[in-house]
Amino acid sequence: MIDIDIKKSEEQAKQPGNEHKMNPTPITIRKDYKGSEKLLGKIALISGGDSGIGKSTALHFAREGAKIAIIYFNEDEDAEQTKKEIEAEGSKCLLLKGDVKDEEFCKSAIAKTVSHYGKLNVLVNNAAMQFPAERLENISSSNFQKTFETNIYAYFYLAKAAMAHLTAEDTIINTTSVTAYRGSEHLIDYASTKGAIVSFTRSLSKALAPKNIRVNAVAPGPIWTPLIPATFEGEDLENFGKDVPLGRAGQPAEVGPAYVFLAxxxxxxxxxQVIHINGGEIIGG
Structure with a gap:
């Protein structure tokens, strides 16, 4: 069970949140995780790679031999710390600061990654935001637009820009959510974007199958990431993850290895396909 420091966690008022302010700090990679060069020589670009699931993916990829580029919004301290941890794995890390809602930035992020490393093999679309609202009427048009532009438009922008560089046996991995399958009464717009990601994954996989470029997704359940204290408060924060069969929120370290498998x-x-890592919720799809 995660013992959440409510007072400290609620100090995070803005998305996407800061990992270094979380209490407890998320576990992003197990000390006993043994890399076996499964991604040796690969170059991976991960959006939202400075913290949470994105950071866990980056560290697991690095331990498996990949070199990393991570996109982050404005969390400089988290990004620099993640870079240090990636380099401690004996890998390299390129930091790319910007807003994935901007198509030109997404194009630039792909171009800079390829220019820096010479190629791109794995694209992980992971950055996301959410604005909880108890009623449909409480979802502002502005927040609705930001959620879609961040959670699905950016995936399209990055994948489209990557097409000029990905070749046979390269991969795209998208982060969807359990909410795409069971719905969420207080995250209607967010869950809708995650449903769109499932369809995007399935459709793009068919389009790229003839090129032997694989497209899959991961659908996490309640995972302890900076987005949680940045968007929930009070009892919702204190009880986060306790309603799943395993009775607790998951750690990013419990999700990262799935991205290694798919890459x-x-x-x-x-x-x-979609891998479901959700604490035991039985869902269709």
Whole structure:
């Protein structure tokens, strides 16, 4: 069970939140996780890679031999810390600061990654935001637009820009959510974007299958990331994750290895699929 410091966690008033202010700090990689060069020589670009699931993915990729580029919004301290941890794994890290809602920035992020490393093999679309609202009438048009532009438009922008560089056996991995399958009465717009990501994953996988470029997704349940204290408060924050069968929120370290699987040859016969890491919720799809 995660013992959340409510007072400290509620100090985070803006998204996407800061990992270094969280109490407890999320676990992003297990000390006993053994890398086996599954991604040796690969170049991976991860949006929202400075913290949470994105950071966990970056660290697991680095331990498996990949070099990393991470996109982050404005969390400089988290990004620099993540870079240090990636480099401590014996890898390299390129930091790309910007707003994924901006298509030109997304194009630039792809171009800078390829210019810096010479190629791109794995694109992880992961950045997201959410604005909880108890009623549909409380969802502002502005927040609705920001949620869609961040959570699905950016995935399209980055994937489109990556097409000129991805080749056979390269991969795209999208982060969707359990809310895409069971819905969420207080995250209607967010859940809708996550449903769109599922359809985007399935459709793009069919389009790219002839090129042997695989497209899959991960659908996390309640995971302890900076987005949670940045968007929930009070009892909603204190009880986060307690309603799943395993009775607790998950750690990013429990999600990161799924991205390694989908990026590596271990999943060579998988495309258009979604891996569900949600604490035991039984859902369709």
């Amino acid at each position: 590596s040859k271990d999943s060579s016969y998988m495309t258009g």
